[in-house]
Amino acid sequence: MRIAILGSGFIARFYATTLHAQRRKDYIFTVYSRDLDNAKRFADDYQLAHYTDDMDTAINHPDIDVVLIALPNDLHEIAVAKSAQGKKHVLCTKPLGRTAAEAKRMLDMVEQAGIFAGYLEDLCYTPKFLKSVKAIQKGSIGKVLWTKSREAHPGPHSDWFWDKEKSGGGAIIDLGCHCVEISRNFIGKEVKPLEVMCWAATQVHPIDAEDQAIGLVKYANGAIGQFEVSWTFRGGMDLRDEVIGTEGSIWLNSFLRTGFEIFSVGKPDAYVAEKAEVSNGWLFPVGDEAHELGYPHMFTDMFDAIEEKREPLETFYDGYVVNAILDAAFLSAKTKKWEPVLIEDWRGEEFTAQEEVLASFDDEHFLIKEEVMPNKDLKKILKHKITGKVTQKIFKA
């Protein structure tokens, strides 16, 4: 695949580094930046054939197969529109839109144009995550009851993130979009998100947007998807997910505790200390950062999907659903109530019946719990099906 990348900032560099590593056969052909100097510098750094400060030129270049959008949030829509017009496949960084309405317009454009559209939700492509989702689908932990996804760090790198107009919000839009989609994957994308409760506050920074938020998303099958996002965390980048199922649990730590620990009393070392806030003492780097963040597996799925004429794991529709959930979160943070998730075009299951999971002890009693006591006796806690009375029975060892 020959790629036109739009944008030359932090995330564009992450994408380019990934694509030009490990002897991959796809490559970036041209880069667009609003600033021609930046475009040139980027082209030099990644040895690109071409660069431009005209978006149309980049997109419509005849050698280009795919447009890769790595622009600030307020420029996604125009870039998608131009890609759809040019009938080029398009991959868009997260979040898809600043609002569900914006995301829906992008979704409609690509569907009407009949082009491939991939949603670059990298954290749903980390190897740990992919294996966890597969384990859940195979039944390893039973029915998922609760998921939590947490992303926290001391705040983003570029000015536009901190400007609510351009970004669409603070930590919720920047980090919450990851967390919400992570939970959807664990719970099952076919399960409808119903309503959201969210608390958000600006605790530290002199900004209008929130720098800390916690949200709960209730799903049609009774599961809860929790997100915790923060631009105030001190200690590095905290990326953790947890899942509780009826028959097991999953704990993922994707960045700060991955089996790599360095202690240094010596000269401050910027090399290992990336994102660490400190450059000596105990440091916790990751091996290959792009890999740990899911980029290689994400692009592999995207380009494979284009070739195989199938949908990628993460689509523009997913991006739209995420925005719809975040819209409800922003509203809830203001109204201080649970707010419904409004999805115009729900494509999953309309109603997921609560499965009956109550276990019976005998005809008259439910079994609440059984447990082997320290003295080896077996204790069963029962509830009468009619009277509701709770009792316990001891079975001698």
Place this chain on the structure above:
Amino acid sequence: MRIAILGSGFIARFYATTLHAQRRKDYIFTVYSRDLDNAKRFADDYQLAHYTDDMDTAINHPDIDVVLIALPNDLHEIAVAKSAQGKKHVLCTKPLGRTAAEAKRMLDMVEQAGIFAGYLEDLCYTPKFLKSVKAIQKGSIGKVLWTKSREAHPGPHSDWFWDKEKSGGGAIIDLGCHCVEISRNFIGKEVKPLEVMCWAATQVHPIDAEDQAIGLVKYANGAIGQFEVSWTFRGGMDLRDEVIGTEGSIWLNSFLRTGFEIFSVGKPDAYVAEKAEVSNGWLFPVGDEAHELGYPHMFTDMFDAIEEKREPLETFYDGYVVNAILDAAFLSAKTKKWEPVLIEDWRGEEFTAQEEVLASFDDEHFLIKEEVMPNKDLKKILKHKITGKVTQKIFKA
């Protein structure tokens, strides 16, 4: 100190094991149980001089200094009333009451009787916790912004926990009482809890009470205390706390990952597998369970406080505040809105002003963030104090 223990169940045995270990000088003199056989068995196991099935006999025995209440929740009030009447010092297990009203009556009784009253909130006495609170008080992590306390396991041992009338609720009352008081200690007990948002559900068990819940408690200084409680967790007993402050963070794992790991393919081993749900494969025991759960340090503080005629770290008043917060949590779970915390007799600070934490770059700009870039340039993100415009400045290395 000579102690009368009321109750002979799981928690009473934990208390007795702690008190009769490590050559401590305080000891249990008598045990009361509703069932005389249980009382006798307990007295035999712990080599007590005396046992009884009459609560008054136990409390009013002339050799008794302190009454230690280890009864089901619905019996705390009567036991406290009898202790107050008998003018005996009293220590009551957690939660203090099933409701704030009940807790308030107990508080009033002991204060009117002028007796010492300690609230046995053991998880606020674990050595890790005590050291963390001290570190916070010394300013190690700056101002506390957010705390989370999580307690999750597959459900309690005795039938009465599962009976809402006797217990006062499910996982919220059983586990949430710990989490709420943990957060209060981290944030500062003088800071007033204002309102609570809580989600609760009965996801797995055939019971009326909740077996999973998440709550947010908002404090007068802007801090948030989050609790996560579950009777559905698979994998052992998950006790974790986290704190984010303006200048640092704390992560505590009190049970499942404490530097003790055993793998066994051999014969199932009940010895190390306690609370582990499985008895082979990877097991994560703790060294000295009572110690890890805070019991020895808790009783030391209680008896020292009696001798030194001071308040213990955890008082009946603390127990009452916890119940008031949990009342609001139960209500919020029903109304699906934030609910105010109603405290009749607030003894902390009436109003905690939000400290001004905004940093200035120069007279005209706030400093949002500064960061050393990979190329060693220093980037500062600024906000104009009047226009609110966000910009960034690069200072060459």
Place this chain on the structure above:
Amino acid sequence: MRIAILGSGFIARFYATTLHAQRRKDYIFTVYSRDLDNAKRFADDYQLAHYTDDMDTAINHPDIDVVLIALPNDLHEIAVAKSAQGKKHVLCTKPLGRTAAEAKRMLDMVEQAGIFAGYLEDLCYTPKFLKSVKAIQKGSIGKVLWTKSREAHPGPHSDWFWDKEKSGGGAIIDLGCHCVEISRNFIGKEVKPLEVMCWAATQVHPIDAEDQAIGLVKYANGAIGQFEVSWTFRGGMDLRDEVIGTEGSIWLNSFLRTGFEIFSVGKPDAYVAEKAEVSNGWLFPVGDEAHELGYPHMFTDMFDAIEEKREPLETFYDGYVVNAILDAAFLSAKTKKWEPVLIEDWRGEEFTAQEEVLASFDDEHFLIKEEVMPNKDLKKILKHKITGKVTQKIFKA
């Protein structure tokens, strides 16, 4: 018990802090120090009734039940001799002697005097360690094949440690004594240590003694006890043990990773940073240091043993065996060969037969290994009992 403590330095303070905490009933009555000012300061700090700079006065005070030796290594023998003469029970800090000969003389003195003598090997009393040994004794991990004990930190606090004449050696005598006794407990104290291979070097410090060493101790049942000791480690105090058995494994981390993590960018904090070498960034304190290092459980066993007229878990004889092993280690480091462990008075099993652990597949073949393949086939690797030929058989799933 009323205790006379000899010594007022670092370890004496650790002992005193432990003994006067948690409402223990035993207490220190007098302190001896060579320096009267130090004795007085110690007595003031721990509110002792009495202090002295005359060792005999301390030991022979009529109110004293037990002498607690917390002196530099070169003064252990004289203190034990005086205790034996005074017919007082004696507890001696580790290592017992600087050499096996010295330790043997101390052992003989106490046995001839008929007094109780406890060896204060605290790391064999940590709660994690006690539970691990019990799990091994119950068969949780099968027969122990290999153990490793590692103790590493940046070097001891007091000058005499660094003076080979006074201490008897460097990291081997200071830290290796712990590691060797830890391995003996895991492998079984009845199993005879046969020979030792040791490498030692002075890698960093301007001293005569070794600051880094690794040793292997071969036991009569084929097990290997490995020790790794260092005064050059950067990053805190590293205390880890590992055990491999035929049916399982144990991993213990006693200090640096125990579920307690603090990150601080704020003002350097001596409070949490104890032993950490750095005072901001990620810090890994322990909850209750004395507890994590085994002191409370050690003294409980010692005083209980005196009252119950039984041996403690760690005796002077154990201390002597440890010194005998270390003597062989020092010799091996010089001769660069395996050196025999010379024990004059072996009280364990004289010969431990190698158990036959070879499993048969059928009459003609041993079973080397069986494994389920990714395609679910079962593969068995066999060895012909006579020809020795290795083959594999696949059993289709």
Place this chain on the structure above:
Amino acid sequence: MRIAILGSGFIARFYATTLHAQRRKDYIFTVYSRDLDNAKRFADDYQLAHYTDDMDTAINHPDIDVVLIALPNDLHEIAVAKSAQGKKHVLCTKPLGRTAAEAKRMLDMVEQAGIFAGYLEDLCYTPKFLKSVKAIQKGSIGKVLWTKSREAHPGPHSDWFWDKEKSGGGAIIDLGCHCVEISRNFIGKEVKPLEVMCWAATQVHPIDAEDQAIGLVKYANGAIGQFEVSWTFRGGMDLRDEVIGTEGSIWLNSFLRTGFEIFSVGKPDAYVAEKAEVSNGWLFPVGDEAHELGYPHMFTDMFDAIEEKREPLETFYDGYVVNAILDAAFLSAKTKKWEPVLIEDWRGEEFTAQEEVLASFDDEHFLIKEEVMPNKDLKKILKHKITGKVTQKIFKA
């Protein structure tokens, strides 16, 4: 690159899976196996154009650029010989030879033929390892004093590993080759390995070769490289490295504790339980196994090196040095003494002077250690340069 792979077993499949993943541009064209059915099955599984049971056919196919040797140890030499004859670039799996003599012959062949020859030491290419080596080279932990590399699991998959004639040995040759080369990279490949002390035993399996061994390799600059290898470990695959330097430390866990934890009480799950020995309870999978083991970065370096006409990070010469060290280890295990490492053709530095690292306090004293005491006093421990007397000075805070 078009590749001929020799071998179709476990490691060949790992290589093929890596090479045909992540849209890499290099691909396997043909496979050779001694068994034509296995060759065909492999070709089908990886959609290869060609397969054969004739080694020459595979190697000499005109479309082939590189020969990839994934054969049992006893077939490496013949395969290298044929590749050299055919003037094809060659990559050989680890260990290079069964002995240094065999490895030397292979080294000579490829050098005489003038072909590119890469040594497939994957564990020296894991992302964590590559970053660690770079950090050491940048001085993050000062001078390396001691390294340890540990590889332990319950034994290999195929019969030939267990047959000493074919494999060249047991755990030492299979796993020790990794550990030795890991240490060489940490210490610096230019530093000459001088002598080896090794203990080895057959503790569990009915085989002639060792299933457990520990070795120490002494280097010319005073550093020690320790290896620990085992085919008896229970609990999965334990891959850990540690480094102590004068100014810091590194701890790597490459497999069992990488931030991925699953608990399952449900149905046994072969999916996540790979290499785990158990299929429920707590499981510790890795995200992308090939990545964690270094395969993708290894092949990238190899093919890049061919194109860039440079040496790869791991060469046949490295493989030869590793074999020379292992030869000394095998000999030492028999003679029970340190044995010299015999390298015919040493290409590194002939003599690495011990750097003088002794710090002075003043003209007359070395500084042994300085430390801030709990009371904030600064204590310095000194040694007189002439008399050697050790003293301490306290500097009041």
